[in-house]
Amino acid sequence: MSLYDLLIHDGILVTSNGAKYADLAISDGKLVAISPQLTGSASEEIDATGLHIFPGVIDAHVHFNEPGRTNWEGFATGSRALAAGGTTTFCDMPLNASPPTLDAASFALKREASEAASLVDFALWGGLVPSNIEQLDELAECGAIGFKAFMSNSGIDDFDAVDDDTLQRGMERAARLGKLVAVHAEDDHLTTKLAREAIKKGQTSVRDYLQARPVSAELDAIQRAIGIAEATGCSLHIVHISCGAGISLVAEARARNVDVSCETCPHYLVLTEEDMERMGAVAKCSPPLRIKAEQEMLWEHLRMGHIQTIGSDHSPSPTTMKIAQSFFQVWGGISGCQSLLSLLLTKGHHERNLPLSLLTTLTAEAVARRFQLPGKGKLVIGADADLALVDLQAQTILHTEDLHYRHQQSPYIGMSMRGQITQTLLRGRTVYKQGQCSTQAHGQLLTPQRR
Numbered sequence: 001m002s003l004y005d006l007l008i009h010d011g012i013l014v015t016s017n018g019a020k021y022a023d024l025a026i027s028d029g030k031l032v033a034i035s036p037q038l039t040g041s042a043s044e045e046i047d048a049t050g051l052h053i054f055p056g057v058i059d060a061h062v063h064f065n066e067p068g069r070t071n072w073e074g075f076a077t078g079s080r081a082l083a084a085g086g087t088t089t090f091c092d093m094p095l096n097a098s099p100p101t102l103d104a105a106s107f108a109l110k111r112e113a114s115e116a117a118s119l120v121d122f123a124l125w126g127g128l129v130p131s132n133i134e135q136l137d138e139l140a141e142c143g144a145i146g147f148k149a150f151m152s153n154s155g156i157d158d159f160d161a162v163d164d165d166t167l168q169r170g171m172e173r174a175a176r177l178g179k180l181v182a183v184h185a186e187d188d189h190l191t192t193k194l195a196r197e198a199i200k201k202g203q204t205s206v207r208d209y210l211q212a213r214p215v216s217a218e219l220d221a222i223q224r225a226i227g228i229a230e231a232t233g234c235s236l237h238i239v240h241i242s243c244g245a246g247i248s249l250v251a252e253a254r255a256r257n258v259d260v261s262c263e264t265c266p267h268y269l270v271l272t273e274e275d276m277e278r279m280g281a282v283a284k285c286s287p288p289l290r291i292k293a294e295q296e297m298l299w300e301h302l303r304m305g306h307i308q309t310i311g312s313d314h315s316p317s318p319t320t321m322k323i324a325q326s327f328f329q330v331w332g333g334i335s336g337c338q339s340l341l342s343l344l345l346t347k348g349h350h351e352r353n354l355p356l357s358l359l360t361t362l363t364a365e366a367v368a369r370r371f372q373l374p375g376k377g378k379l380v381i382g383a384d385a386d387l388a389l390v391d392l393q394a395q396t397i398l399h400t401e402d403l404h405y406r407h408q409q410s411p412y413i414g415m416s417m418r419g420q421i422t423q424t425l426l427r428g429r430t431v432y433k434q435g436q437c438s439t440q441a442h443g444q445l446l447t448p449q450r451r
């Protein structure tokens with residue numbers, strides 16, 4: 001009679017407090033013992049000598065476009081890419097699927113699709129658009145982790161942006177429901193005006209796109225979103241901040257006890273506008289990639305603990321949508337969810353000496369805490385055995401064929417990575433090992449549990 005289902009020997013556990021040698025014992029999908037030299041028997045044993053064991057990454061910002069647009073990605077390919085990158089939980093954004101997640105019916109459709117196909121666990125964002133304020137209650141009832149709103153054009157016709165009045169009404173409702181609101185913070189008036197003027201003059205290059213989405217448009221929107229959150233008492237999460245001053249605005253608001261958190265994305269940390277000019281559409285996103293000085297400020301803010309989460313903002317499209325005469329016309333979104341952890345290990349830990357404990361906080365522990373995902377994000381007894389086994393010594397080049405996305409495009413192809421994910425486990429089951437993904441869809445819906 002085995003004492004445990006699984007014993008993982010001699011790994012180096014990475015927690016928010018640091019790294020330590022310990023064995024892990026797992027039964028019924030949970031961590032049941034964590035200690036060096038664990039004794040006892042198990043149905044399965046893994047020798048993790050020389051490997052670091054991270055809590056599975058929680059990527060709170062992906063667009064997997066299912067139902068309705070599985071020719072863009074879908075839960076099967078998206079979750080395979082996540083598993084290959086050491087991610088064991090994702091939060092799917094309410095837009096780019098069709099229908100968008102704006103009410104109980106569309107939430108149920110998405111939940112059913114993900115349960116049928118996802119290799120990893122998932123939570124779902126609801127949307128906040130002008131037409132669905134009355135449906136926020138039912139979305140909360142379904143277990144949405146929060147409501148996502150766009151302050152600028154979302155780039156897709158079936159998900160409208162909100163003006164400040166609508167955002168305020170949505171935040172008032174969300175505050176009453178005890179739900180968080182996340183915003184895409186760019187000022188719609190300025191970005192629309194600048195784009196229209198450029199296009200009118202036939203100025204539609206990458207450089208013209210960059211100039212049409214200035215940092216000032218992002219700062220203006222961040223400032224307004226924080227003001228509305230402060231006025232309504234709504235919890236606010238600002239996604240994909242691309243600039244140092246944007247993080248500073250959040251840090252100042254947090255210092256005056258506003259319940260606001262922020263996210264940045266790997267592409268703002270490892271790429272710049274020069275990469276966007278060199279690579280073109282595969283590196284197009286909004287807010288756009290910024291200058292090197294902004295990137296360095298983001299790393300400094302990361303080090304100082306001013307950024308709460310890192311999300312991939314994986315927003316793929318068919319390759320045909322990445323081809324257009326005008327750069328304003330190509331799809332804005334970067335495919336990168338498979339590379340989140342390895343990029344942070346390469347550019348953060350290896351090249352900038354960021355401690356592994358900080359990376360664990362940013363990619364797992366703080367994410368689970370912010371979105372109230374119990375049992376996730378920490379290597380503690382009783383937690384789900386969601387694990388990423390990583391060979392920190394390995395050095396690899398990311399090849400096109402390594403990508404599990406439906407469309408194998410990414411700005412990271414050809415990049416030298418340190419820290420190879422060798423095996424990923426979801427609640428004690430292997431979902432990825434040395435290039436091979438599991439074929440079993442065991443992903444479960446996670447709903448926020450207030451402490």
Ligand SMILES: NC(=O)NC(NC(N)=O)C(=O)[O-]
Nearest residue numbers: 063154155285286315332333
């Ligand atoms: N409709 C989208 O997927 N938009 C996304 N596109 C980006 N970031 O370029 C986003 O998160 O804003």
Ligand SMILES: [Zn+2]
Nearest residue numbers: 184239240286
């Ligand atoms: Zn966005």
Ligand SMILES: [Zn+2]
Nearest residue numbers: 063093313315
């Ligand atoms: Zn997004």
